[in-house]
Amino acid sequence: MMLALVLAASAGAATPDASIRTAAEALAPRLVETRRDLHMHPELGNRETRTGELVAQRLRALGLTVRHPVAKTGVVGVLVGGRPGPVVALRADLDALPIPERNDVPYKSVNAGVKHACGHDAHTTIVLGAAEVLAGLRKDLPGTVVFLFQPAEEGPPEGEEGGARLMIQEGVLDDPRVEAVYGLHMDPSLDVGDVGWAIGPIFASSDRFVIEVDGKKTHGAYPHTGLDPIPVAAELVQALQLVVSRQIDPQEPRVLTIGSIRGGNRFNIIAEQVTLEGTIRSLDAGVRTALRERIARTVAGVAAAHGTAARLRWFDAGNPPTVNEAALTRASVPSLERVYGKPRVREVKPQMGAEDFALLAERAPALYVKMGVRNEAKGITAMIHTEDFDLDEGVLPLGVRAMATLAWDFLARGGPAPPSLAPAKR
Numbered sequence: 001m002m003l004a005l006v007l008a009a010s011a012g013a014a015t016p017d018a019s020i021r022t023a024a025e026a027l028a029p030r031l032v033e034t035r036r037d038l039h040m041h042p043e044l045g046n047r048e049t050r051t052g053e054l055v056a057q058r059l060r061a062l063g064l065t066v067r068h069p070v071a072k073t074g075v076v077g078v079l080v081g082g083r084p085g086p087v088v089a090l091r092a093d094l095d096a097l098p099i100p101e102r103n104d105v106p107y108k109s110v111n112a113g114v115k116h117a118c119g120h121d122a123h124t125t126i127v128l129g130a131a132e133v134l135a136g137l138r139k140d141l142p143g144t145v146v147f148l149f150q151p152a153e154e155g156p157p158e159g160e161e162g163g164a165r166l167m168i169q170e171g172v173l174d175d176p177r178v179e180a181v182y183g184l185h186m187d188p189s190l191d192v193g194d195v196g197w198a199i200g201p202i203f204a205s206s207d208r209f210v211i212e213v214d215g216k217k218t219h220g221a222y223p224h225t226g227l228d229p230i231p232v233a234a235e236l237v238q239a240l241q242l243v244v245s246r247q248i249d250p251q252e253p254r255v256l257t258i259g260s261i262r263g264g265n266r267f268n269i270i271a272e273q274v275t276l277e278g279t280i281r282s283l284d285a286g287v288r289t290a291l292r293e294r295i296a297r298t299v300a301g302v303a304a305a306h307g308t309a310a311r312l313r314w315f316d317a318g319n320p321p322t323v324n325e326a327a328l329t330r331a332s333v334p335s336l337e338r339v340y341g342k343p344r345v346r347e348v349k350p351q352m353g354a355e356d357f358a359l360l361a362e363r364a365p366a367l368y369v370k371m372g373v374r375n376e377a378k379g380i381t382a383m384i385h386t387e388d389f390d391l392d393e394g395v396l397p398l399g400v401r402a403m404a405t406l407a408w409d410f411l412a413r414g415g416p417a418p419p420s421l422a423p424a425k426r
């Protein structure tokens with residue numbers, strides 16, 4: 001079987017699995033080195049100057065056409081294969097989080113209070129590794145691969161543009177026109193050596209909101225001479241949970257969290273104003289719209305009932321759900337099975353976290369996969385976005401093989417297969 005694949009590859013048809021595997025495994029020590037270098041030097045969204053520079057230099061050294069900086073600090077590398085064919089993109093994100101590093105590891109972050117707590121160091125390393133492996137096989141590559149290194153996935157600083165939205169605005173999917181895009185995330189709920197996929201939503205939509213409830217300051221012993229916004233805010237917290245539990249189909253996943261309430265400055269003074277901040281999540285665009293409309297109605301209505309005003313502001317445009325396209329996903333699962341082995345390729349439930357990859361997935365058929373990084377024996381179990389998060393670096397060469405294989409297979413299929421043909425081709 002392996003021999004047949006190698007022979008077929010030399011004819012330029014099938015994916016050269018053995019060559020990709022050999023190259024990725026030879027690269028393993030350098031992948032670890034790169035990931036640790038990035039991990040030690042984490043940079044926040046829209047400030048990834050060192051990271052972007054490193055990526056751009058590596059891609060140039062591989063002979064790719066490089067665009068840098070794009071969307072502030074991002075990088076796009078284009079690898080044109082020796083054979084004509086379609087265009088596929090692989091996407092990584094560059095940014096770290098304002099979370100201190102608690103792990104005492106040799107590659108501990110040197111930037112105080114900043115850590116790659118979401119594994120984007122590994123995403124960048126893996127997509128760079130895939131670029132290196134595919135560049136080495138360029139002569140037979142049946143099409144073009146666009147490598148997208150995106151800043152500010154965790155959201156740009158307030159008042160700045162950034163992330164996938166700005167990458168799209170700056171045309172990273174347009175020239176060459178990208179026909180499909182693959183993304184990846186580290187997942188500590190899966191063991192290293194496992195990979196997860198889903199058809200349809202894999203991550204939720206996310207919208208961040210701020211509500212300001214007006215009050216009128218007075219002595220706490222004479223509330224009727226002012227207007228107390230604190231009980232109004234408390235009622236609002238309850239009323240918003242009723243939107244979630246009573247007004248949306250129970251079959252539809254959704255979350256509303258108020259994560260912060262601020263108001264007042266002394267125990268016996270009626271507060272001037274209360275500010276609430278929160279987020280909503282859903283897996284469906286219709287539910288997202290319904291939530292947004294009903295939150296607006298509830299905020300205005302509860303405030304009016306108590307003779308005051310409240311203002312609702314959506315923090316930015318938010319993220320839609322991340323949706324894996326059915327035909328692309330079905331056609332791609334066999335690629336993952338060849339890399340990980342069939343029992344390690346798992347259909348997973350969507351999570352209520354969010355990803356701005358969703359915006360790329362709105363513009364081209366997309367598949368976002370989750371790569372296991374958990375290793376109980378090594379004590380690697382912490383969730384992403386925590387001080388303790390780490391990953392089993394065994395994910396790196398496997399991830400490189402997966403991304404390179406997904407891209408090559410897509411090109412070898414000749415582009416997005418018509419849904420009716422997708423299963424039959426395998």
Ligand SMILES: [Zn+2]
Nearest residue numbers: 118154384385
């Ligand atoms: Zn994150």
Ligand SMILES: [Zn+2]
Nearest residue numbers: 118120153185
């Ligand atoms: Zn992330």
